[in-house]
Amino acid sequence: MANVVNKKEEKKNLPLKILLVLLACFFALPLYITIINVFKPTKVISSSPISLPFPPIMDNITSVLNDPNVNVFEMYKNSIMITLFGATGCIIVSSLAAYYIARMKTKLSGFLYVYFLFGLMVPYVIVYVPLVTMFNKLHLTGNLPSLIMVFVSGSISFSVFMYQGFIGGISRELEEAAIIDGASSLTIFVKIIMPLVKPCTTTVAIFIGLSMWNDFLTPLLIGQVKTITVGIYTAIGPYASDWGTVFAYVLLATLPVTIAYIFAQKQFIAGLTAGAIKG
Template sequence: MSALPGLRAGALTAGRRSRARSSQKPVGGVTASLLLWGYAAVALVPLLLMVASSFRSNADLISDPLGAPWPLSVASYKEAWTVGNFATYFANSLLVTCGAVALSTVVATMAAYALARGRSRIFRWLEALFLSGLMLPIHLAILPIFYLFDGMGLIDSRLGLVLMYGASGVPFSIFVLTTFFRQLPVELEEAAQLDGASTWQTFVRIMVPLVRPAVATVAVFRFVPIWNDFLFPLVLLRREEKYTLPVGLTTFFGENATNYSAVFAGLVITTVPLILLFLLATKQIVAGLTAGMTK
């Protein structure tokens, strides 16, 4: 009984210390926040100018480049979408990008699960083989890929782009997903096996939902470079009706170098899907990047 007052005093002291630590603010917190907000404002200025200029006529842009977009005009969007063939470019980019991301994500998720749970030494060798693909930039292999596709009849084929982009994204996806699968306790699979679930059912119904933030992060990080890639569509595609947005935008800019309003509209059409993707997937990206950092 005599030890209770000492314990209570110690608990009160520890409580005061914890409250003091929680009330402390990180050094430079306000300054860092101001710097980040300032950087965000500066980074948004070109984007806002691009959007504002796309709603103005070309004559207004020439006479007053920094004027307000009033009255609003969507004529430049109609011209870019129809005359500039951006509807076809947009559909091609969506088909190639979504197909490649889906292919690489599905293959990498299954491979990462097998590598994370495999106990044989051969799985370590296979993992090292996959990760070695991170050391070679895919653009350095443009000539071998071109000759390979030429022999396979995949030149001027959107399917060829899907296969190439999907294969190039597998090493990075495996690198991320293998780490997440290894953080999951093996007891989950043992409990599923006791309940009569097969390996495939355990993988699809239990393991994949648990690594969903990581899968979303991998998908987003693969979507952006594929959507913005210019070199491979330029080299591997021949006909304009199969061009993706970066190549189509370059062609449109060359034909409308002085039609600034239509060019800005084309830039907005190319940029908006990426902005929407990050706005919709921000929570999943943050959860995927920070998973496992706290216990």
């Protein structure tokens, strides 16, 4: 009986499903346009922008990769270094700080919580002028490690907030047992807390990692480091109407993130929305 009802429901939903698929196809058109046009010469793009690329050509991508003025691998290297070290660094310092704040119920820890949270209300654009001035004075412009530190500082508020909430929800019994066994705070943190907060680490890593990878203004203004996002912006400049080149750059900039997304859709969606709601 239940089965029959379900089948009826299914049939009733068929028009809805068709509508949704059409909607999704329409929605995905800009992505389709990007993918097919990477493999067409600019002339063909201008005359027939939505036709399939037959025969597909690789000229756009090879010309971008071989352009002596543009070093795509250098851009990738910078972006990877920033994302990897920035996110890891931020996770380490923030989870440590959050552990203290979550476990110590003192006036100081209460103050520190508010102090770290303050960064969440700040539009980041406010710090650019002082930071650029600081970087110029200290001759740090173009220095990758200092730029990574800036990225770490920018994500500390969010990460502390997330970890504090998560650690606060963990029962203390395991820790208390470990203390009786004579374990140090650091051992407890590494061996007990960090494994327990893995879901939180996934969320934070995706949220701050993606924002670091995609950030445009920070690497452009502070440090003037060519990440992939800044790199394609400056590289496209002279070719803005050469659509083949534009699409090739767009593909290069989005491919790593898209591949990661395809393999971990659920984590990406959960991480970005959970992060947004709480942060």
